[in-house]
Amino acid sequence: MNLLRLFSRTPTAPSARERLQVLLAHERVAFGDSDLVSKLRDEILAVIARHVQIDGDKVTVKMERGAQMSTLAVDIEIPFDATKKKLDAAKNKKAA
Amino acid sequence: MGKVIVVTSGKGGVGKTTSSAALGAALAQNGDKVVVVDFDVGLRNLDLVMGAERRVVYDLVNVIQGEAKLTQALIRDKRVETLYLLPASQTRDKDNLTPEGVETVINTLKKAFDWVICDSPAGIERGATLAMRHADVAIVVTNPEVSSVRDSDRIIGLLDSKTLKAENGERMEKHLLLTRYDPARAERGDMLKVDDVLEILSIPLLGIIPESMDVLRASNLGAPVTLADGKCAPAVAYFNAARRLAGEELPVAVPGEKRSFFGKIFGRKAA
């Protein structure tokens, strides 16, 4: 084994601890069925689907869970003629 | 059409998830398009080992239940852009995996990726049999230790009977990946020898991964070991295993020894 590599290493355990803390904090909340981010995700999509017909394939949802805050990015492609189909969309809310 | 690989073992804790992540990353680092699918519903860990645990929105069960599109559930690796992860659900029960749902997902992935790597849960129950069901090739992860070898033998029996290939009367291609191999213990004679394991299981050898702190460090950091430190011994062993998987004929070096194995020699006798 290369000694230089051995000495130049930084300990990895702190990183492991930090990652686990963030993850477990989120999971413990989620198990109480009150995962805020998931709820927001579903409700945001539901609200938009009420006004615009959403193509399920053109929706990307990205999440980044952090220790202090989480970010949720919902990227929805709204087709040019989407508003014309507003009436249909009202009946077809399952896109979320 | 991509190849579907199941990484399985029967016994838990032998290194299935580590190996799925490392082989998946190694194949992707060579430019192939790879997706690693976590089948361990209820106890997902692949996302942690691949460092994507904070980015999971949807999972395999959501896709199977029609709550999300496959493309929405796939998480692209931040380091290698041809590497994707399909996480398992942490909150649902494994009964949510239906055979039809799994089939649809695998068939769709096969069309879009060069490699579909299915990380099987431990055991021989539903999750494990569903993970292996659609595989073209199986990687049996084994530690040089009696209980692991016996469980692997049991899994090989299932691969030869419970998979679509077996039911169609075809032969499932199987490879042995020997993990957590400790040269010091081998030297002392306190570990099953490579030859013994090969003789007992009689399937060709894909690689020998040495027991190493580097593997632990990589999982602490949330990176497959081939990405965390591509030069360390286990990473090199995984890179070589990935090349053999892709069809190259490379001798398998035994850690701490001068000799090597030619997988194909054992391949002839393989079941």
Added chain:
Amino acid sequence: MTAVLTQPRPIRLKGRSFLALALTPELPFEDWLIRLDDLAGRSAGFFLRRPVVLDVDGLDIDRAELRGLVEQLGRRNVRIMGIEGARPSLMGADLPPAMTDGRAASDFEAPDAAQASQPELPPPAIQAEPQALRAAPSLVITDPVRSGQSILFPEGDVTVVGSVASGAEIVAGGSIHVYGTLRGRAMAGTTGAASARIFCRKLEAELIAIDGFYRTAEDLDPDLWGRAVQIWLEGEAIKAGILG
């Protein structure tokens, strides 16, 4: 005086197959039971003292329904000795045991209306199935026998071209030949063939048995371990010798 076993005599474990009547109920069970009652009515005692196996293969029922059917049959004096073709989830400790690998035999003659008036015949004795007559005498397995697999071949010899893993078992009516390492269990002559033998290229067996007499790994002569060995029965003693 308390009996002291100075010479421990092994318990003999033997397999034997018998002919049983297989009933295949159909859904809905109420209708099927009416037809069964009709059949039984034509010949009282048709099912009496006959071993009956219930074949539920392909029936979409739950455990409660299965239990109910067994009870219904019990009330009609049809005693079920085993259940064939049931999913493991259907079975329970309060139900008869699962039976597998049944082979069809000639149909039982169902009594017709004409017979109903005839005097009752004594119930037929259970007959051992004459297997050797119609069965293949030997089974050849070209793959290794893996842990957890069980090869049952009461009809005759079993030859394995490969190894038998720890946790696997071969049960043969005749002799067992293993052209590899025997690490699991080998039981030869299970249908009473005391002349059956076990041959293997490398003996590392967990258990070997001939005609119900057995030896575990601990009882085997350590000199035989790892060698090419044949094992046979002399009287009630298991003998073993190195081959070649």
